[in-house]
Amino acid sequence: xxxxxxxxxxxxxxxxxxxxxxxxxxxxxxxxxxxxxxxxxxxxxxxxxxxxxxxxxxxxxxxxxxxxxxxxxxxxxxxxxxxxxxxxxxxxxxxxxxxxxxxxxxxxxxxxxxxxxxxxxxxxxxxxxxxxxxxxxxxxxxxxxx
Numbered sequence: 001x002x003x004x005x006x007x008x009x010x011x012x013x014x015x016x017x018x019x020x021x022x023x024x025x026x027x028x029x030x031x032x033x034x035x036x037x038x039x040x041x042x043x044x045x046x047x048x049x050x051x052x053x054x055x056x057x058x059x060x061x062x063x064x065x066x067x068x069x070x071x072x073x074x075x076x077x078x079x080x081x082x083x084x085x086x087x088x089x090x091x092x093x094x095x096x097x098x099x100x101x102x103x104x105x106x107x108x109x110x111x112x113x114x115x116x117x118x119x120x121x122x123x124x125x126x127x128x129x130x131x132x133x134x135x136x137x138x139x140x141x142x143x144x145x146x
Contacts, residue, residue, distance in 0.1 A: 031094075032087045035121055038128035039096040043082040051075075059122055059129035078103045080112055092123040 045053040051072045079102045086097035096119045120131040
């Protein structure tokens with residue numbers, strides 16, 4: 001006579017894995033929302049010219065190496081519109097696509113330029129921080145400060 005199959009261990013495993021996958025999805029979704037919120041704040045601070053608030057969202061290593069006074073002098077762009085879009089996350093590194101419209105006063109023109117930039121973000125101690133992108137004179141070719 002065959003012994004009946006005990007399904008309890010299998011059901012427990014299925015429950016555990018389904019709970020894990022559901023929690024992972026919620027966590028990934030929460031991370032994307034948190035990153036979108038941080039990036040939206042950062043770019044809205046850029047839009048309104050709030051340099052101090054932007055600086056506080058820069059990654060801590062950047063803040064230790066670049067004083068606020070130097071950071072405030074670095075920009076010569078007037079932002080007219082920003083839109084944060086297309087968030088992706090790999091572990092604690094995030095990328096955000098930002099559509100920006102801006103004026104460069106030094107050109108002596110009121111022409112509005114449009115550009116899509118890809119911003120890099122790092123999650124440190126549960127908070128998302130902006131990583132100053134390459135091309136900024138304060139950054140080296142690895143995208144970090146010297």
